[in-house]
Amino acid sequence: MRISDIGEFGLIERLKSILQSELIGDDTAPITVGKSMLLLTCDLLLQDRHFKLHYPPSAVGWKAISINVSDVVANGGEPIYCLVSLTLPDLEVRYVEEIYLGIKKACEFYSCQVVGGNVSKGDKLCIDVFMVGKAERFVGRGGAKIGDGVFVSGTLGDSKAGLELLQMEKKHYEDFELRLIEKHLRPTARIDFIKHISKYANASMDISDGLSSDVEKLSKASQVKISLFSDKIPISQELVSFCKRHGKDPLEYALSGGEDYELLFTHPPERLNPFLSMVQIGFVEEGEGIFIDGKPLKPTGFDHFRVV
Amino acid sequence: MRISDIGEFGLIERLKSILQSELIGDDTAPITVGKSMLLLTCDLLLQDRHFKLHYPPSAVGWKAISINVSDVVANGGEPIYCLVSLTLPDLEVRYVEEIYLGIKKACEFYSCQVVGGNVSKGDKLCIDVFMVGKAERFVGRGGAKIGDGVFVSGTLGDSKAGLELLQMEKKHYEDFELRLIEKHLRPTARIDFIKHISKYANASMDISDGLSSDVEKLSKASQVKISLFSDKIPISQELVSFCKRHGKDPLEYALSGGEDYELLFTHPPERLNPFLSMVQIGFVEEGEGIFIDGKPLKPTGFDHFRVV
Numbered sequence: 001m002r003i004s005d006i007g008e009f010g011l012i013e014r015l016k017s018i019l020q021s022e023l024i025g026d027d028t029a030p031i032t033v034g035k036s037m038l039l040l041t042c043d044l045l046l047q048d049r050h051f052k053l054h055y056p057p058s059a060v061g062w063k064a065i066s067i068n069v070s071d072v073v074a075n076g077g078e079p080i081y082c083l084v085s086l087t088l089p090d091l092e093v094r095y096v097e098e099i100y101l102g103i104k105k106a107c108e109f110y111s112c113q114v115v116g117g118n119v120s121k122g123d124k125l126c127i128d129v130f131m132v133g134k135a136e137r138f139v140g141r142g143g144a145k146i147g148d149g150v151f152v153s154g155t156l157g158d159s160k161a162g163l164e165l166l167q168m169e170k171k172h173y174e175d176f177e178l179r180l181i182e183k184h185l186r187p188t189a190r191i192d193f194i195k196h197i198s199k200y201a202n203a204s205m206d207i208s209d210g211l212s213s214d215v216e217k218l219s220k221a222s223q224v225k226i227s228l229f230s231d232k233i234p235i236s237q238e239l240v241s242f243c244k245r246h247g248k249d250p251l252e253y254a255l256s257g258g259e260d261y262e263l264l265f266t267h268p269p270e271r272l273n274p275f276l277s278m279v280q281i282g283f284v285e286e287g288e289g290i291f292i293d294g295k296p297l298k299p300t301g302f303d304h305f306r307v308v
Numbered sequence: 309m310r311i312s313d314i315g316e317f318g319l320i321e322r323l324k325s326i327l328q329s330e331l332i333g334d335d336t337a338p339i340t341v342g343k344s345m346l347l348l349t350c351d352l353l354l355q356d357r358h359f360k361l362h363y364p365p366s367a368v369g370w371k372a373i374s375i376n377v378s379d380v381v382a383n384g385g386e387p388i389y390c391l392v393s394l395t396l397p398d399l400e401v402r403y404v405e406e407i408y409l410g411i412k413k414a415c416e417f418y419s420c421q422v423v424g425g426n427v428s429k430g431d432k433l434c435i436d437v438f439m440v441g442k443a444e445r446f447v448g449r450g451g452a453k454i455g456d457g458v459f460v461s462g463t464l465g466d467s468k469a470g471l472e473l474l475q476m477e478k479k480h481y482e483d484f485e486l487r488l489i490e491k492h493l494r495p496t497a498r499i500d501f502i503k504h505i506s507k508y509a510n511a512s513m514d515i516s517d518g519l520s521s522d523v524e525k526l527s528k529a530s531q532v533k534i535s536l537f538s539d540k541i542p543i544s545q546e547l548v549s550f551c552k553r554h555g556k557d558p559l560e561y562a563l564s565g566g567e568d569y570e571l572l573f574t575h576p577p578e579r580l581n582p583f584l585s586m587v588q589i590g591f592v593e594e595g596e597g598i599f600i601d602g603k604p605l606k607p608t609g610f611d612h613f614r615v616v
Contacts, residue, residue, distance in 0.1 A: 029423035
């Protein structure tokens with residue numbers, strides 16, 4: 001039996017059962033140190049899987065930090081320290097320095113600090129970041145309560161459209177296309193939601209694999225049914241323009257597109273904060289499974305070992 | 309200018325100056341959380357660089373944990389939590405499970421716990437471990453005092469001989485050869501030295517790149533001269549047998565061979581603990597540079613980007 005037979009998440013389940021750890025399964029692992037709660041996480045960007053060498057290196061560095069900050073924020077924490085583990089071929093020094101300028105810029109933006117790391121030689125460039133955050137309260141994906149509203153922090157599907165535009169390698173991009181590309185290259189972790197998540201959310205995670213997949217994970221972890229309404233899912237004007245031009249369905253992008261790094265969380269509907277860009281897209285109900293407009297929703301998001 | 313023009317450590321110096329972090333430069337990064345001191349570190353094993361796919365996978369898992377524990381121990385801490393970031397091709401599930409059995413065994417041995425991680429698809433298997441330790445006192449490589457003795461925790465050069473034996477792919481190995489191979493495949497971090505390092509050492513690091521290189525790093529960081537005595541450097545009977553058979557010099561293996569994961573530390577000579585396997589191999593003196601038997605010692609250890 002190969003990994004592709006059981007998929008990324010099948011593999012993780014088996015490895016979890018070997019380790020018998022109850023801490024594994026959320027975006028971050030909460031640990032208690034004295035009276036403090038720390039959140040630990042790691043995520044990486046690998047050349048030719050997550051980025052190409054011709055992408056702006058500072059954007060790659062920025063994104064490597066952002067995807068980790070996103071995990072910490074999703075669980076209600078703020079980032080404090082990180083380590084950068086770099087595997088790289090014999091590149092131009094300038095290129096590596098540009099990556100680090102992106103890392104530095106991101107750390108300044110998110111108020112965290114690189115305190116160490118490691119450099120190894122390898123065939124492909126890989127930036128593996130380990131992030132430590134601190135939290136007052138851990139908010140995982142397993143706490144959704146019946147009656148909660150299901151919320152997202154921003155428009156979905158933009159990153160997928162941006163990636164497809166990048167892959168077209170056009171000579172000229174229009175402004176709305178550049179904005180979609182920017183969403184893919186330089187996602188911003190929603191640090192503006194830290195206090196809201198920490199204070200009010202019953203369940204929370206970031207949308208890195210695609211809304212439909214991630215809603216399913218939240219539903220399973222919380223052992224609840226989740227019903228979404230397609231007309232509530234926030235879609236950007238840029239994505240609408242992109243889909244019109246290419247004969248695509250924006251909803252399909254919003255449901256299956258990964259790497260938006262928006263937040264998915266639940267709490268009572270009345271906790272909606274009009275000063276944050278949050279939108280209620282559904283409800284938590286008794287039962288199981290995920291539904292959209294009353295029909296079962298099939299998860300179509302990203303699995304490392306099952307993509308074509 | 310390419311990375312190979314300035315080497316691994318030249319690159320690290322440039323990246324450090326971009327980040328302007330004073331915490332970078334030791335085996336671990338000490339951070340303070342409430343009243344606790346935590347040590348953060350990461351290190352990885354990459355297929356075809358640090359191991360081959362035909363090595364026993366449980367040994368690869370064991371070693372991935374051990375090399376990180378070694379860094380924590382070197383700075384006077386004990387390991388508590390770790391994350392495992394796995395990049396892997398579409399391997400047999402059983403193979404990955406064997407790696408995790410090795411990881412689990414190591415974590416049980418070292419009394420630490422895997423609390424999370426990440427799985428990505430890639431062309432080569434890579435096990436990147438992020439370790440969190442706790443310490444009463446941080447002991448870095450920069451604290452050596454004039455008059456200190458220089459100590460190591462065990463025999464050196466065995467791992468290099470073990471690697472060369474593995475590369476010979478012999479049909480039959482003798483017992484002493486198997487013991488050398490075992491030293492390479494399954495190094496054990498010196499957790500028996502944690503209290504001693506934490507209590508008495510002025511400077512400490514682990515020997516991962518080779519004694520001569522690592523002594524030079526300690527000497528530079530502490531701004532002291534270090535004088536070694538070749539007849540004091542502990543060499544195993546197995547390495548002597550290996551060198552006799554292959555016409556090699558054991559001292560050369562001890563000075564340049566990496567991956568022994570023994571500890572290198574300094575403190576007043578009278579602090580020698582006869583119940584630990586520690587050996588004094590030299591002295592810390594006023595001045596700069598590293599010497600052996602009165603002559604300058606050239607660092608011949610491992611640099612990822614300068615090896616042939």
